[in-house]
Amino acid sequence: MNIIQTIQRPSLHAELVERLRSLVIEDELKPGEKVPEKALCEAFGVSRTPLREALKVLASEGLIVLQANRGARVSEITIGELDKTFPIIAALEQLAGELACEKLSDAGIANVEKRHKEMVAAYRNNDRHAYFQANQAIHNAIIAGAGNDILETHHRLLASRVRRARFMVNLSDERWAEAIAEHEQMIALLKARNAQGLGALLRTHMLNKHAAHRKALACEAAS
Amino acid sequence: MNIIQTIQRPSLHAELVERLRSLVIEDELKPGEKVPEKALCEAFGVSRTPLREALKVLASEGLIVLQANRGARVSEITIGELDKTFPIIAALEQLAGELACEKLSDAGIANVEKRHKEMVAAYRNNDRHAYFQANQAIHNAIIAGAGNDILETHHRLLASRVRRARFMVNLSDERWAEAIAEHEQMIALLKARNAQGLGALLRTHMLNKHAAHRKALACEAAS
DNA sequence: GAACGTAATTCTGAATTCATAATTCAGTCA
DNA sequence: TGACTGAATTATGAATTCAGAATTACGTTC
Numbered sequence: 001m002n003i004i005q006t007i008q009r010p011s012l013h014a015e016l017v018e019r020l021r022s023l024v025i026e027d028e029l030k031p032g033e034k035v036p037e038k039a040l041c042e043a044f045g046v047s048r049t050p051l052r053e054a055l056k057v058l059a060s061e062g063l064i065v066l067q068a069n070r071g072a073r074v075s076e077i078t079i080g081e082l083d084k085t086f087p088i089i090a091a092l093e094q095l096a097g098e099l100a101c102e103k104l105s106d107a108g109i110a111n112v113e114k115r116h117k118e119m120v121a122a123y124r125n126n127d128r129h130a131y132f133q134a135n136q137a138i139h140n141a142i143i144a145g146a147g148n149d150i151l152e153t154h155h156r157l158l159a160s161r162v163r164r165a166r167f168m169v170n171l172s173d174e175r176w177a178e179a180i181a182e183h184e185q186m187i188a189l190l191k192a193r194n195a196q197g198l199g200a201l202l203r204t205h206m207l208n209k210h211a212a213h214r215k216a217l218a219c220e221a222a223s
Numbered sequence: 224m225n226i227i228q229t230i231q232r233p234s235l236h237a238e239l240v241e242r243l244r245s246l247v248i249e250d251e252l253k254p255g256e257k258v259p260e261k262a263l264c265e266a267f268g269v270s271r272t273p274l275r276e277a278l279k280v281l282a283s284e285g286l287i288v289l290q291a292n293r294g295a296r297v298s299e300i301t302i303g304e305l306d307k308t309f310p311i312i313a314a315l316e317q318l319a320g321e322l323a324c325e326k327l328s329d330a331g332i333a334n335v336e337k338r339h340k341e342m343v344a345a346y347r348n349n350d351r352h353a354y355f356q357a358n359q360a361i362h363n364a365i366i367a368g369a370g371n372d373i374l375e376t377h378h379r380l381l382a383s384r385v386r387r388a389r390f391m392v393n394l395s396d397e398r399w400a401e402a403i404a405e406h407e408q409m410i411a412l413l414k415a416r417n418a419q420g421l422g423a424l425l426r427t428h429m430l431n432k433h434a435a436h437r438k439a440l441a442c443e444a445a446s
Numbered sequence: 447g448a449a450c451g452t453a454a455t456t457c458t459g460a461a462t463t464c465a466t467a468a469t470t471c472a473g474t475c476a
Numbered sequence: 477t478g479a480c481t482g483a484a485t486t487a488t489g490a491a492t493t494c495a496g497a498a499t500t501a502c503g504t505t506c
Binding site: 013 | 234240272275276277279280283284285289291304307310311314315317318322371374376377380381
Binding site: 234 | 459460461462466467468469
């Protein structure tokens with residue numbers, strides 16, 4: 001009787017955590033905005049209990065902040081927060097890169113390379129959205145390739161806080177080109193199974209991304 | 224009017240998260256054990272609602288696992304989990320070491336050194352408990368010294384999952400001596416403000432600790 | 447007309463209640 | 477005796493209710 005899979009109907013609160021997280025990450029709920037408890041309950045067709053349970057989880061992840069007796073607000077993403085978060089993501093990606101070099105199968109590497117080609121194509125077509133998607137997919141594939149779900153979880157938590165920043169910045173063309181070049185190198189190092197090299201590159205790649213974001217934000221603040 | 228601090232009476236659920244986390248980390252609730260919802264409610268004198276909210280948060284941290292319609296259990300800490308967690312902690316401590324070298328004040332370094340001397344004293348007296356405390360304090364001081372609260376949070380989450388392993392292992396005398404030597408080096412590098420060096424040492428220190436834990440666990444499993 | 451004080455309303459945190467799923471246990475039959 | 481069935485009990489997930497805090501609306505006073 002191992003054929004039949006166990007039926008799993010996810011609990012309401014787990015479902016709500018996912019849905020709400022998406023709302024925040026996809027910028028449907030904007031930073032600083034109050035989380036409309038009642039409206040969300042009606043929208044999702046659930047009572048307040050599971051929704052509030054979900055809010056507590058999101059708060060522990062740092063995506064929202066709870067104010068005593070004043071409900072929840074979507075966390076503001078400040079430059080200071082970016083400065084704290086990017087280096088951590090960089091450190092985790094370094095580790096992921098080292099592990100992925102050892103653990104990723106040849107098929108897995110081929111998959112990364114395929115994504116990379118999609119990304120380059122998107123770059124050539126000036127399609128920022130597709131570029132972003134492919135870029136995301138590559139990083140996720142490497143993280144997943146590390147075969148460490150705890151690492152993956154923490155990376156996802158941190159990345160989700162920073163991802164919203166993409167709504168705020170427009171990266172320069174130079175940085176875009178530079179990023180492509182770094183990705184080219186990544187593929188090469190991955191194919192060569194150069195763990196230390198890939199780890200180091202992923203770290204600097206992320207720190208470069210951080211610098212680019214900082215610069216873009218400073219420009220926008222000035223204008 | 225910046226003098227008066229805002230009065231903060233922590234919400235029940237926040238309080239409960241802390242208390243329950245302690246119960247798990249201090250091994251009052253043992254891995255695999257069912258979390259007795261009703262009993263805890265009575266013990267803390269609260270209703271199920273805030274307690275269950277706290278359980279959801281703890282579950283998202285990975286300290287407990289929720290089984291649909293079958294309540295919560297304290298997560299088992301497996302060797303596989305240690306293998307996944309230690310490298311991540313090592314990577315974060317590396318980063319923390321690099322940052323602390325730059326940001327820690329001279330007074331902060333002096334504090335770390337003081338803790339270190341306490342630790343050596345505990346080592347000489349063969350007082351494992353005091354040693355453990357001082358060791359903990361040193362690592363926490365370095366993490367805090369990095370001045371990155373997000374890094375601190377994630378480190379704490381990961382460390383709490385591994386800390387319970389200390390109830391399972393008895394480290395060898397050789398490893399103990401080795402750890403002391405590594406700590407001596409740490410102080411030296413910190414004083415020299417050698418960021419790269421300290422970072423690298425913290426990482427290998429943590430990986431050595433991992434290896435020691437692995438070895439001790441393997442011995443116990445064999446016996 | 448602006449500032450303050452008070453009442454009404456809304457919202458939040460937590461307790462309670464309710465429906466349902468899981469577990470336990472007694473009874474039946476092989 | 478032992479395995480299976482089904483009722484009784486218990487525990488869980490979620491809705492509802494309730495008390496109290498915060499916000500808003502309104503009236504009063506200067």
